[in-house]
Amino acid sequence: MSDYRIRIENVSKFFGHSIQAVKNASLKVKKGEVVLIIGPSGSGKSTLLRSVNRLEVATEGKIWIDDDEVTSSSIDIRKIREEAGMVFQSFNLFPHLRVIDNITLAPRTVKNLSKEGANEQARKLLKKVGLEDKEQAYPGQLSGGQQQRVAIARALAMEPKVMLFDEPTSALDPEMIKEVLDVMLDLAREGMTMLVVSHEMGFARAAADKVVFMDGGEIIEVGAPDELFSNPKEERTRKFLTHIL
């Protein structure tokens, strides 16, 4: 078994013939590492993240989670997706289901967990994200921050090895960002392997082992957060950072 939880090797993604969203990207994430991907919009960071659980199919290159090759056409992609939890920018909670059923749906249908077992697990997770009193609410009755915390609990219910976050705080009002980042920080401290597309510098400094800067579909620079933020090697990184800092 390799030391790396996620390996991305020379991945490219084309949309149609002319648009190349990701250019020859390679990245390795160790077990328990938290890696943040930053970059201007349209730089291919979400596309790269989404190819890890094959919501986007990489046109070229290979991706592994542990020893399973995600990009192989013979792999059971549903097994991979169970192991890679995903959190979306727009939460994507199921609006017709109560919070608790949002969390238990996948464990019950995919893992055939009993209703009681799944509920018990869901309550633990709700407690972990600080929403134990909301289990009977519908998503529409929750604030954005609460919805995103439920979405994190929903992903954790499948007991994933890896968590993928696609701009988890970008759709939130500023006062709700912290509650979501706190949950993510807890996860990072517990040793979850995390790949996060986000511009939250505070989170990067507090939790990230590495920050990856992407631009124009390419990985331009990888470094420790403090080093990359204060002393970027590449001109493009420097330029981008002056825009967002």
Added chain:
Amino acid sequence: MAEIDKLPRKKADRGPVTSRIDVTDGALIPNRGNSLVFNSWRVTFILSIVLLVLLIFISPAPFRDIFYITVKGVPVTFQVTVFAILGSLVLGLFCGLGQVSRSRLLNTLAGVYVELIRGIPLLVQLIFIYYALGRFFQIEGLIAAIIALSICYGAYMGEIFRAGIQAVPKGQMEAAIALGMSRGQALRKVILPQTMKIILPAIGNEFIAMLKDSSLVSVIALRDILRRGREYISRTFLSLETMLMVALIYLVITLLLSRIVALMEERMKNE
């Protein structure tokens, strides 16, 4: 984390908040909010009830006879409508799924069905299916009428299902399969329950349209409201009086139903 607040933020695209399906035919559905439609509904409803009662009591011969005879067709009309709606829902579900399917074959199959049905007048289809069924199977008029109407309305229902499925934001399917669910599981547990909620008003509308179109089955051997009226005319030659009564009965039923659909819709909105 002082830097956080300075970052530019995108608002997420959450898709359409409330999705409505445009209604092409059928009665206007009177909502309380839409006062013009609601008021005209009221006026029409009261007028038709008053006219119906006046005719029956002021001039019992022939109107009371006509009323008693034709109103016996109401259960038949409802029976045909209810079963044909159920049949068309099943066909429509498969047709809609076929249209959004990733399989080219199912796409084409569902598409051809819709084009075929939409391109032929309902009356022609009904008679054709009735005789075609009669050629190969020994079946009753009622069943034949239900099957024929189901096939015809299944295509329109398919379009409604397609639109309803497509109105569910794309992120829902992504979230479900990202959790390890199969597409089929995601469809059953996540997409279709939301679809049903979106298309319920449209189905109510189809029900009303179907109730009216079910009068077409009177050309094949079914004793519904219209058929009974026509039989009465052939005996008494009171064509104008009879058709007035038939029209009023249909009108009252349709107006009542459209109000029920409106109430249902309002209630769902408040939920």
